[in-house]
Amino acid sequence: MDEHILNKFFEPEKVALIGATRTPGFGYGIPGFWKRHGWLEKAYLVNPKGGEIEGKAVLRSISELPDGIDLAVLMVPAKAVKGAIKELGEKGVKALVIESAGFAETGAEGKREQEEISKIACQFGMRLLGPNCVGVVNTELKFATIEIMDQALEKGEVGIIAQSGVFGNILLDHLPALGIRVSKVATLGNKIDLDEADFLEYFAQDPKIKVILLYEEGIQDGRRLIAALKYATEKKPVLVLKSGRTEFGKRATLSHTGSLSGEDLIYEGAFRQAGAIRASNLQELLYLAKAFTSQPRLKGKRIGVLTTSGSMGAMLSDALFEMGFELAEWSVGTLEKIKQVAPGWVNLKNPLDVGPSGIFGKALDALFSDPNPDGFVLIPVIPFAAIEPWRAIGFKMRDFFGEISKLRERVPDKPVITVLLGYEQFEKEMEELCGNAITVVHSPEMAVRVLAGLSAQKRLAD
Amino acid sequence: MDEHILNKFFEPEKVALIGATRTPGFGYGIPGFWKRHGWLEKAYLVNPKGGEIEGKAVLRSISELPDGIDLAVLMVPAKAVKGAIKELGEKGVKALVIESAGFAETGAEGKREQEEISKIACQFGMRLLGPNCVGVVNTELKFATIEIMDQALEKGEVGIIAQSGVFGNILLDHLPALGIRVSKVATLGNKIDLDEADFLEYFAQDPKIKVILLYEEGIQDGRRLIAALKYATEKKPVLVLKSGRTEFGKRATLSHTGSLSGEDLIYEGAFRQAGAIRASNLQELLYLAKAFTSQPRLKGKRIGVLTTSGSMGAMLSDALFEMGFELAEWSVGTLEKIKQVAPGWVNLKNPLDVGPSGIFGKALDALFSDPNPDGFVLIPVIPFAAIEPWRAIGFKMRDFFGEISKLRERVPDKPVITVLLGYEQFEKEMEELCGNAITVVHSPEMAVRVLAGLSAQKRLAD
Numbered sequence: 001m002d003e004h005i006l007n008k009f010f011e012p013e014k015v016a017l018i019g020a021t022r023t024p025g026f027g028y029g030i031p032g033f034w035k036r037h038g039w040l041e042k043a044y045l046v047n048p049k050g051g052e053i054e055g056k057a058v059l060r061s062i063s064e065l066p067d068g069i070d071l072a073v074l075m076v077p078a079k080a081v082k083g084a085i086k087e088l089g090e091k092g093v094k095a096l097v098i099e100s101a102g103f104a105e106t107g108a109e110g111k112r113e114q115e116e117i118s119k120i121a122c123q124f125g126m127r128l129l130g131p132n133c134v135g136v137v138n139t140e141l142k143f144a145t146i147e148i149m150d151q152a153l154e155k156g157e158v159g160i161i162a163q164s165g166v167f168g169n170i171l172l173d174h175l176p177a178l179g180i181r182v183s184k185v186a187t188l189g190n191k192i193d194l195d196e197a198d199f200l201e202y203f204a205q206d207p208k209i210k211v212i213l214l215y216e217e218g219i220q221d222g223r224r225l226i227a228a229l230k231y232a233t234e235k236k237p238v239l240v241l242k243s244g245r246t247e248f249g250k251r252a253t254l255s256h257t258g259s260l261s262g263e264d265l266i267y268e269g270a271f272r273q274a275g276a277i278r279a280s281n282l283q284e285l286l287y288l289a290k291a292f293t294s295q296p297r298l299k300g301k302r303i304g305v306l307t308t309s310g311s312m313g314a315m316l317s318d319a320l321f322e323m324g325f326e327l328a329e330w331s332v333g334t335l336e337k338i339k340q341v342a343p344g345w346v347n348l349k350n351p352l353d354v355g356p357s358g359i360f361g362k363a364l365d366a367l368f369s370d371p372n373p374d375g376f377v378l379i380p381v382i383p384f385a386a387i388e389p390w391r392a393i394g395f396k397m398r399d400f401f402g403e404i405s406k407l408r409e410r411v412p413d414k415p416v417i418t419v420l421l422g423y424e425q426f427e428k429e430m431e432e433l434c435g436n437a438i439t440v441v442h443s444p445e446m447a448v449r450v451l452a453g454l455s456a457q458k459r460l461a462d
Numbered sequence: 463m464d465e466h467i468l469n470k471f472f473e474p475e476k477v478a479l480i481g482a483t484r485t486p487g488f489g490y491g492i493p494g495f496w497k498r499h500g501w502l503e504k505a506y507l508v509n510p511k512g513g514e515i516e517g518k519a520v521l522r523s524i525s526e527l528p529d530g531i532d533l534a535v536l537m538v539p540a541k542a543v544k545g546a547i548k549e550l551g552e553k554g555v556k557a558l559v560i561e562s563a564g565f566a567e568t569g570a571e572g573k574r575e576q577e578e579i580s581k582i583a584c585q586f587g588m589r590l591l592g593p594n595c596v597g598v599v600n601t602e603l604k605f606a607t608i609e610i611m612d613q614a615l616e617k618g619e620v621g622i623i624a625q626s627g628v629f630g631n632i633l634l635d636h637l638p639a640l641g642i643r644v645s646k647v648a649t650l651g652n653k654i655d656l657d658e659a660d661f662l663e664y665f666a667q668d669p670k671i672k673v674i675l676l677y678e679e680g681i682q683d684g685r686r687l688i689a690a691l692k693y694a695t696e697k698k699p700v701l702v703l704k705s706g707r708t709e710f711g712k713r714a715t716l717s718h719t720g721s722l723s724g725e726d727l728i729y730e731g732a733f734r735q736a737g738a739i740r741a742s743n744l745q746e747l748l749y750l751a752k753a754f755t756s757q758p759r760l761k762g763k764r765i766g767v768l769t770t771s772g773s774m775g776a777m778l779s780d781a782l783f784e785m786g787f788e789l790a791e792w793s794v795g796t797l798e799k800i801k802q803v804a805p806g807w808v809n810l811k812n813p814l815d816v817g818p819s820g821i822f823g824k825a826l827d828a829l830f831s832d833p834n835p836d837g838f839v840l841i842p843v844i845p846f847a848a849i850e851p852w853r854a855i856g857f858k859m860r861d862f863f864g865e866i867s868k869l870r871e872r873v874p875d876k877p878v879i880t881v882l883l884g885y886e887q888f889e890k891e892m893e894e895l896c897g898n899a900i901t902v903v904h905s906p907e908m909a910v911r912v913l914a915g916l917s918a919q920k921r922l923a924d
Contacts, residue, residue, distance in 0.1 A: 028851055029847060102807040106806065148847045149846055164773035166772070167771050170843050170884045217776060243776035246779070247783055281907050282777065310567075310628070314706055315744065321710040345564040345572075355563065382632075383609075388491070389494070421635075423613075445743050
C-alpha cells in the first residue's frame with residue numbers, strides 16, 4: 001500500500017525551503033528554527049542570491065535540488081509561485097506547502113491565479129497545502145514549516161486544524177500558558193487542494209492524537225466535510241469553532257481566506273448530526289480541548305460542587321441551572337462524614353460551602369465516595385494573604401486543600417473540573433496541586449460549558 | 463454637620479481588633495498586616511489571654527480599651543459576639559465590623575441571634591457591617607480590616623461593594639493581574655445594618671472613586687437600593703453582577719448569606735431603570751471595571767477594526783453583529799492613506815486586516831483620523847517567533863505596531879479596546895505598549911461586551 005500523502009507533510013525525510021532569506025522578513029526565521037531542532041541537515045534552502053544561511057549553502061535554483069525531496073515549502077512572492085511549482089513538479093516533489101498570500105482572498109484576479117496553480121500541481125500529481133497558510137507542525141519530531149516558540153513544541157495529544165495561518169500560529173503561542181500540549185497542527189489557508197476533511201481523516205487515524213480541534217471559516221465541500229467529521233467522531237472527540245456565523249463575520253471571512261461561510265443554522269445542524277461538539281467561542285474551544293485530553297465523558301446530569309466561596313458557588317449554581325444540569329443530592333453517608341468534621345456553620349447543601357474551615361480535603365474525600373454525582377466542580381479559592389502566615393510556618397497547599405489529585409483517582413469515570421481565581425501565585429500552586437487529571441478553568445460559567453461539552457461527547461468504542 | 467458614619471469605617475483614627483490571636487487562624491494575620499502598613503500604632507488588640515502580639519501589648523478585655531475608638535473589628539466566635547457588642551457599646555464605639563460567621567446563613571437559630579445583635583447595636587446607636595463579612599479596604603490609607611496582598615493595596619479608582627467576604631477578598635487577589643486598581647472595598651455579609659445602598663451613596667460622593675462595582679446575592683430593601691442606584695448612576699457608572707438568578711442559584715445564596723434573591727426579571731428591569739449596567743458574569747464585570755476607569759462613553763454604534771489576524775477579525779465581526787453594532791465605513795481619505803502604504807494583498811475592508819505586513823502603526827494613524835467610527839477595536843497579534851529575530855537585532859514592539867498609546871490621544875472621545883492573544887511575553891509587552899488609556903481584553907467577544915457596556919453608560923454631567 002502506498003504511504004499516506006500526509007505523512008510527507010508531517011514526517012518528511014528531506015525538506016526544501018524555497019525563498020529562504022538572510023534578512024529579517026518572511027522566510028528568515030525558518031533556517032535558524034530548523035537548525036535548533038535538528039532539521040537543517042535534512043533541509044535544502046533555495047534563493048537566487050545563493051550564499052550561505054546558518055552555515056548551510058543556499059542553492060540558487062530549484063533545479064539544483066537533489067531528487068527525493070518529500071516536502072517543499074514555498075515562501076516566495078505570489079507572482080513567483082506558479083513558476084516555482086512547475087520546477088518543483090519537474091523535480092518530482094509531491095507535497096507542497098504554499099505560505100505565500102495574495103490569491104483568492106484578494107479578489108477575482110487572485111482567484112484566477114490560484115486556479116492556474118491548482119491545475120499545474122494537478123498535472124504533476126502534486127498535493128498542495130495553502131496558499132495563504134503557515135503549513136504544518138509535528139511536535140513529536142519537532143518539525144514545523146513556520147518558526148514557533150519552543151514551548152509550543154512540547155509533545156501532546158491535541159490535533160489542530162485551523163483555516164488561518166496567523167491564527168493557528170497565535171494559538172500555538174497561547175496554548176502552553178493554558179497547559180494545552182499539541183501533537184500536530186495543519187493550517188489550511190485558501191484550501192486549493194488539501195482541506196479540513198483530509199486532515200480530519202488523517203488525524204482520526206493518528207493514535208497520538210486524542211482530541212481534534214477544528215477552526216472553520218468557510219466550507220467548500222460540505223458533504224465531504226460531514227462525512228469526514230462522522231468518520232473522525234467515531235474515533236475521538238472533534239471540537240469545532242466556526243466564524244462567519246453572521247452577516248459581518250461572513251464578509252470578514254470572504255476577504256480573509258476567500259471563504260463563503262454559508263448559513264450558520266445549516267452548519268449547526270450538520271456539525272451536531274456528525275457528532276462534533278461546537279464551541280461558541282475561542283476560549284471555550286481551548287478549555288474544551290484541555291478537558292477532552294484528561295477527562296472522561298460526563299454520563300449524567302447530576303453535579304456535585306465543593307467550594308470555599310459561597311458567591312462562586314452561587315454563580316456556578318446559576319450557570320448549572322441555565323445549562324440544564326442538576327445539583328446532585330448528597331447521600332446520607334456523605335452527610336454523616338461531613339458532619340463529623342465540619343464546624344457548625346457549614347451548611348450541608350450542594351454546593352457544599354466549607355468556607356475557610358480547613359476541611360476541604362476531608363470534604364473532598366467524603367464527596368468522592370458519594371455515588372450520586374456524575375461529575376464534580378471544585379472551587380478551592382482562599383485569599384492568599386490569609387494562608388501566607390501558615391505557609392511561613394511550613395504549611396503547604398495540600399495541608400489546606402488535601403491531596404486533590406490523589407483523591408481524584410477515586411472517581412476515574414467522572415469528570416472533575418476546578419475553578420480557580422485569585423492571586424497569581426495561588427492559582428499556579430493550586431493548579432499544580434490539581435495535577436493533570438483535573439481540568440482547571442477560571443470562571444464558574446466556563447466550568448459548566450466544559451461539563452456540557454463532556455456531556456455531549458459520543459460514547460466511543462475504545 | 464456630623465461626619466458621615468462611614469468615614470469611621472474607611473478612615474478611623476483609632477481601631478480595635480477584638481479576637482487578635484497569636485496562633486494561625488482567623489484574627490492571626492491582621493496585627494502583622496497592620497504593622498506593615500503603619501496601622502498597628504493606631505490599633506488596640508484584645509484577647510482574654512493578654513500578652514503581646516507583633517510587639518504590641520494585648521488588652522485582656524474590651525473594658526481596658528481607651529475612649530475614642532472609631533472602629534472595632536470583631537473576630538470572635540459567633541457566641542461571643544453579643545457580649546462583645548454590649549461592652550463596645552458601653553465604651554461608646556459607634557462603628558463595628560463583625561467578621562464572625564454563624565448567623566442567619568445557618569438557619570432559624572442563627573437568624574434569631576442575629577436579630578438580637580441588631581437590637582443591641584441599635585440601643586447604643588452603633589452602626590454594623592456584617593456579620594459574615596471581611597469588612598472594608600481603603601487603599602489610599604493602606605487600611606483594611608482583613609489581611610490582603612500588598613499588590614491589591616495600590617491606589618486606584620474602583621469602588622467595590624461585595625456581599626460576600628471571601629469573594630471580595632478573592633477579587634482583591636485577582637485584580638492586580640488584570641491591571642485593575644481599587645480605591646475602596648466594602649464586603650457586606652448578612653447586612654443586618656449597613657447595606658449596599660449605604661455604600662452606593664457613600665461611594666457616589668467619593669471623588670476618588672470613578673466607577674462602582676456591585677456584587678449582589680439578595681436584596682432586602684429593593685426600593686431603597688433602586689433609589690441609591692439612581693443617585694449613584696447620576697454621578698458615575700455603576701456595574702452590577704447579580705447571582706441567585708436561577709432556582710439553583712437562589713438556594714445557594716440562601717445558605718450563603720441568608721439572602722432571598724428574588725425574581726431575576728424584576729431585578730433586571732430595576733437595575734436598567736436605575737441606570738446601572740449589568741454584567742452577565744464575573745469576567746465581564748472585571749473587564750467593564752477596567753474599561754470604565756479609562757474609556758469614554760461609546761456614543762454610537764459604528765466600530766472600526768484593525769487586525770493582524772483575519773480569523774480574529776471574523777470572530778470579532780460575528781460578535782459585533784450579534785450585539786447590534788455596525789462596522790464603520792472607512793472614509794475615502796482613510797482608504798487613500800492605507801493604499802499608499804499597504805502591500806497589494808491587503809483588503810481595504812473593515813475589519814482592516816493588515817496581516818504581518820508591518821503597516822499596523824501607519825494604518826492606525828490613518829484609522830484614528832477617520833471621522834466615521836464611534837469606537838475602535840485593535841487586534842495586534844503576531845506570532846512571537848516571527849518577531850523574535852527582529853528583536854534580536856534591536857527592533858522594539860513599537861517598531862512593529864507603532865506608538866499605539868500616543869496615537870490613541872488622537873481619539874480622546876472614543877473608546878479603544880485591544881484584543882490580545884498569544885505568547886505570555888508578547889501579551890505583556892503589547893499591554894505596556896497599549897498603555898493605561900487603552901483597555902486590553904483577551905477575546906473578541908469580551909471586546910464587544912465591553913463596548914456594549916460603554917454604550918449603555920449614562921451621559922453624566924461632569
